[in-house]
Amino acid sequence: MLALRRGGSEALIQHAPPEVLAMMIRHLEAAWPQEGCGVILRSGAGEGDSWRVVPLPNTSPTPHVAYAFAPEVWLQVCLDADARQEAVVCVFHSHVDAPAVFSSEDRRQAAPSGIPLLPQVSYVVVAIRGGRAASASRSIWSAGDFQTVPLALADFRFEKTV
Template identity: 30%
Template structure:
């Protein structure tokens, strides 16, 4: 697994977003570049949690799947982030979201909806306070594996 490099301010941005969305899950995109064997985050791009009744239709046997337990990113938000990134020679290299009152470990729904090329950072939020931040990516068999998070100084990030 490739490590993911990001700054304290990136983590603070995700934690703040997660806490402000509580008790619902937050979500957003991670823009950056893959350099050698490291995924380098340059920007955290918060989005609205667009989980809806339409998304729920894909999981009819799980009534607990609401904005408190799931997230979705609107296609137009993805497109806007892609255009923003392209103008800065950045790519979407990951997605972040929060787990409310649960550990920062991917759920089966997270795995089923994940894309192999992305990193998935999960922020655990309990009673409105962020506790843990962990990164994951899919292996060749479609299972999540933990990714090393490397903290770097903001000045080391090439914008």
């Protein structure tokens, strides 16, 4: 059911239009002082790619320090993605006034018992300080663990037009 047909973890960074990543950043900044979260979906291949940012409500009981998707909302995202022939390529969330690192809690949620739930998906964490994106990282499952690399926010920082 879950759309993981194509795309994979490299697709987000190598091919996503900057405006898609800017939409993600704007959502995470707007969620501050709570953690924001969502997914990025992709359909098509090559120049016909279509990208969609899906902000999701954070249903964690402690939204200042954690995020969670409501199971029924996540199921609907997956069903819609399948119907539209989209692949989940990124799960994203913010850390409030904390570093953009894939934390031990993030790892536990993404790979319970050391088995990744979405092995072909990038996990992007954006540090939001004072309501503004300060830094970001991307983690992917590789060689039996999550490997994390920093992302340059300048690569996809766009100010809102007036």
